[in-house]
Amino acid sequence: MTARTNASGLGPAALEAVNLSKRYGSNQALLDCTLTIPAGRVAALVGPNGSGKTTFLHLVVGLLEPTSGEIAVFGDTVGRDAQALTSVAFLAQDKPLYRNFRVREMLRFGRDLNPRWNGELARQRLDELEIPLDRKVGRLSGGQQTQVALTLALAKQPSLLVLDEPLADLDPLARHDVTRHLMAAVAETGLTVLLSSHVVPDLADTCDWLVVLNRGRLQVSGDIDELLASHHLLVGPADGADAVAAEQQVVTRHTVGRQASLLVRGSAPAAGPDWTTRPVELEELVLTYLRDPAATALQPAMCQN
């Protein structure tokens, strides 16, 4: 695969998928996904249950082979170039911890399996988190277990960290702690993160890139600030909606009673005195796209729908 450079032009993108598809028997889990995630980003992968998120992540980390298409990590094609996965760490949905092992034993295990292992970093991180090394993993809280699993992943010193729903099953405080520590690690190391999550409100402060999958198709892939700046919600009388829609690039349109809401693309469009225009929040943007699987924020060349 010819690697696209990232925005700075200094190196290959962290992740590049081209026409990536995966079928399980007759079940098309992922179809023709083409996207690029620049290096140094914290990318959120969101989508409803069964939309193909885990399938996509497993393709990224080489646990699955694509039915067609390719995926490259820092320019190396997964499944073809041996070095493609040497700089990738993966935290699976069911955190890969042994409940009967003590935390110290998990660290030893990590050290023995990983040539780039940084034991000092792991111990320091667990010390800051006040997680005792002699405690059995099964005796830790859910949030602490996530922190241990995240510490093991970070100690591998990856360039790309892939996390499948790291925030699932955590209470709001634990979610906040996990994302805060993840952000600190990103700031310190500049690594690229790709994480799937259903907890969209938490992602606004954490992530700067958004990927939306819906029914196995890519709907959105882009810089979150740019996506928010280029979408607006127009609210006004339903009987004037056709005329407004004819002038705008409408993503989705909903009518409740006499009121119409149009999600449009473009910078602060003027729709007339009866209409209000307002920016959208990340969660609203995501939910609007998810409600309408045919809508897409992709450029025509990237859109395979």
Ligand SMILES: Nc1ncnc2c1ncn2[C@@H]1O[C@H](COP(=O)(O)OP(=O)(O)OP(=O)(O)O)[C@@H](O)[C@H]1O
């Ligand atoms: N091993 C498998 N065999 C057959 N079908 C599968 C397999 N794994 C996943 N699927 C199907 O592929 C589709 C995508 O599943 P996937 O787990 O990737 O979705 P997801 O977005 O991660 O879902 P969730 O949010 O519920 O974790 C679903 O229809 C699922 O039933």
